[in-house]
Amino acid sequence: MSFENTFSLNGKLALVTGGGSGIGFNIAQCLVWAGAEVVITGRRESVLQEAVSLLGDKAHYLVNDVTDLKSIPALIEDIESQIGEIDILVNNAGINMKKHAIEVTDEDFDKVVQTNLHAVFSITREVGKKMIARKRGSIIMITSMAALYGIDRVVAYTASKSAVGGMVNALATEFSPYNVRINAIAPGFIETPMMLTAMNGDPARRDKAMDRTPMGIWGKPDDVGWAAVFLASEAAKFITGVSLPVDGGNSIGF
Ligand code: NDP
Numbered sequence: 001m002s003f004e005n006t007f008s009l010n011g012k013l014a015l016v017t018g019g020g021s022g023i024g025f026n027i028a029q030c031l032v033w034a035g036a037e038v039v040i041t042g043r044r045e046s047v048l049q050e051a052v053s054l055l056g057d058k059a060h061y062l063v064n065d066v067t068d069l070k071s072i073p074a075l076i077e078d079i080e081s082q083i084g085e086i087d088i089l090v091n092n093a094g095i096n097m098k099k100h101a102i103e104v105t106d107e108d109f110d111k112v113v114q115t116n117l118h119a120v121f122s123i124t125r126e127v128g129k130k131m132i133a134r135k136r137g138s139i140i141m142i143t144s145m146a147a148l149y150g151i152d153r154v155v156a157y158t159a160s161k162s163a164v165g166g167m168v169n170a171l172a173t174e175f176s177p178y179n180v181r182i183n184a185i186a187p188g189f190i191e192t193p194m195m196l197t198a199m200n201g202d203p204a205r206r207d208k209a210m211d212r213t214p215m216g217i218w219g220k221p222d223d224v225g226w227a228a229v230f231l232a233s234e235a236a237k238f239i240t241g242v243s244l245p246v247d248g249g250n251s252i253g254f
Contacts, residue, residue: 001234005234006233006234006235007034007229007230007233007234007235008034008035008233009031009034009035009036009088009229009232009233010035010036011035012035012036012037012087012088012232013036013037013038013039013079013083013084013085013086013087013088014028014031014036014037014038014039014086014087014088014089014090014232015038015039015041015079015086015088015089015090015127016028016031016038016039016040016041016090016092017040017041017042017064017066017090017091017092017093017119017123018040018041018042018066018092018093018094019038019039019040019041019042019048019051019061019090019092020040020041020042020044020047020048020050020051020061021042021047021051021192021193022192022193022194022221023092023142023187023190023192023221023224023225024040024042024090024092024093024142025040025051025054025221026220026221026222026224026225027090027092027142027221027224027225027228028040028051028055028059028225029054029055029222029225030222030225030226030228030229031088031090031225031228031229031232032055032056032058032059033229034229034232034233036058036087036088036232037058037059037060037083037084038055038058038059038060039059039060039061039062039079039083039086040052040055040059040060040061040062041061041062041063041064041066041075041093042061042063042064042093043063043064043065044063045061045063048061048062048063049061060083062075062078062079066093066115066119066120066123067111067114067115067118067119069114069118069119069122072119072122072123072126073126075123075126076123076126076127076130080130085130085134086127086130086131086137087136087137087138087232088137088138088139088140088232089123089124089127089131089137089138089139089140090140090142090228090232091120091123091124091139091140091141091142091164092142093115093119094115094116094142094161094194095111095112095115095116095157095194096112096154096157096194096197096198097111097112097154097156097157098153098154098198099153100153101153101155104155104156108156109155109156109159111156112156112157112160113156113159113160113163115160116157116160116161116164117160117163117164117167120141120164120167121167124139124141124167124171124182127139128171128175128180131175131178131180132175132178132180135178135179135180136179136180137179137180137181138180138181138182138183138231138232138236139171139175139180139181139182139183140182140183140184140185140228140231140232141164141165141167141168141182141183141184141185142184142185142187142224143161143162143164143165143168143184143185143186143187143243144157144158144161144186144187145186145187145188145189145245145247145250145251146158146161146162147161147162147164147165147184147186147243148165148186148243148245148251149251161186164184165184165186165243168182168183168184168241168242168243169241172240172241173241175240176240176241181231181236181237181239181240182240182241183231183236183239183240183241183242183243183244184242184243184244185224185227185228185231185243185244185246186243186244186245186246186247186251187219187223187224187245187246187247188213188219188245188246188247188248188250188251189209189210189212189213189218189219189247189248189250190218190219190220190221190223190224190246191218191219191220191221192221212250213247213248213249213250214248214249214250214252214253215248215249216248217248218248219246219247219248223246224246227244227246231244
């Protein structure tokens with residue numbers, strides 16, 4: 001197999017949740033650059049329309065709120081019947097909530113867990129059924145450095161992302177015998193609206209983030225995008241159940 005064929009995603013269809021903005025948009029863009037057709041989802045139609053216009057002819061969008069769990073089977077059926085068989089699933093949609101743990105309400109906790117964990121499970125189950133039947137597929141979870149170690153004031157986020165890391169381990173044992181690989185990418189500090197909002201425009205917090213990052217620089221969304229291309233490609237055909245930090249060394253200590 002040639003170098004190009006090993007990394008090429010020609011002929012593949014990818015679903016990227018939350019693909020209209022932030023890291024998800026760049027994941028979708030890198031997948032398209034690698035040859036894939038992509039379907040992006042999110043709650044804001046105008047954002048998705050703009051993203052598709054930038055991604056080009058190989059991109060499609062569907063408006064979907066992942067927390068509407070009942071909508072998920074129909075979402076997957078619609079994609080498969082109207083666009084094509086999903087070869088690559090990137091569970092990227094996620095929310096953060098920065099609050100002291102003792103101020104987090106049950107509703108806050110449920111909202112984060114519903115988006116970052118339960119919806120990820122439901123989408124993976126529905127796409128997993130198709131992939132297992134076809135005996136091929138690659139599933140990528142976007143977790144976080146918060147899945148690897150503790151971060152203050154993000155208790156629900158940390159709990160949800162750590163649980164997705166556990167889910168990768170469990171599902172890899174079930175799905176891998178069917179040639180369906182499942183891996184996670186754990187991004188460090190990546191410059192996106194979510195991260196900049198979490199930093200609250202506070203230069204001291206931005207400096208602290210860089211103090212915690214051995215490379216001393218912010219990640220770009222396409223650093224995550226290219227890692228997704230690798231994990232989705234033939235180059236990673238013997239890799240499953242892995243969590244890949246994309247974090248400038250953040251997870252190795254500081
Ligand atoms: P953004 O807030 O910039 O983007 C989040 C995306 O998810 C948006 O496109 C949003 O679209 C979509 N989304 C959120 N909630 C829902 C929902 N209920 N249904 C459907 N789509 C939804 O975040 P990032 O790009 O920074 O984060 C992307 C992923 O990367 C997340 O899982 C995050 O936890 C993870 N991550 C990010 C890091 C960073 O440094 N930025 C670090 C570690 C992990 P819309 O609002 O239109 O629905």
